[in-house]
Amino acid sequence: MKKVELPVLETSRLILRPLSVDDLNAVFKWTGDPRVNKFIIYPLYKSPEDGREWLSHLYENEKNIDYGFVYKETGELIGSGGMYYHEDIDTWRIGYNLACDYWKKGLTVEAMEKIIEYGRSKFDIKIIDGEFCVDNYGSRRVMEKLGMSYYQDAEYSKLDGSQTFKAKLYRKVL
Helix, strand or coil, X not given: CCCCCCCCEECCCEEEECCCHHHHHHHHHHHCCHHHHCCCCCCCXXXXXXXXXXXXXXXXXXXXXXXXXXXXXXXXXXXXXXXXXXXXXXXXXXXXXXXXXXXXXXXXXXXXXXXXXXXXXXXXXXXXXXEEECCXXXXXXXXXXXXXXXXXXXXXXXXCCCCEEEEEEEEEEC
């Protein structure tokens, strides 16, 4: 299968680039951190190899836009995020995660604004959704800063079924 090729994007503090299996060790810095993993659907990675399957299956669908976040100041890969089209409900859902050393600096908002801008230049995006655990105040603030607001209560579980979270769905109609 031919992989979708995404352009490298840039913000004032970040380079947004496609991820690859060469990023296994860097990705493990946040996917293996219980503080980062606390509210995400993926189980906590126990080794860098746990990310191989995820990284090797990226870029198989043009409507799954995933980027790695590289902090310009250090050249370090510090997180990832993107937008994913849900055809059944005709919405795009955002998702992101960031190494905790970089929390509360506005970097996720900066990255997601650029990713949303790119997505809108390529597709007719009408609605953007985001879901977060009610206890994840940081993610809530990211969505609010992106201009999203409460849409409905929700619930989600980790992929391995180990936890279920009460959540909020935020939405922005474009």
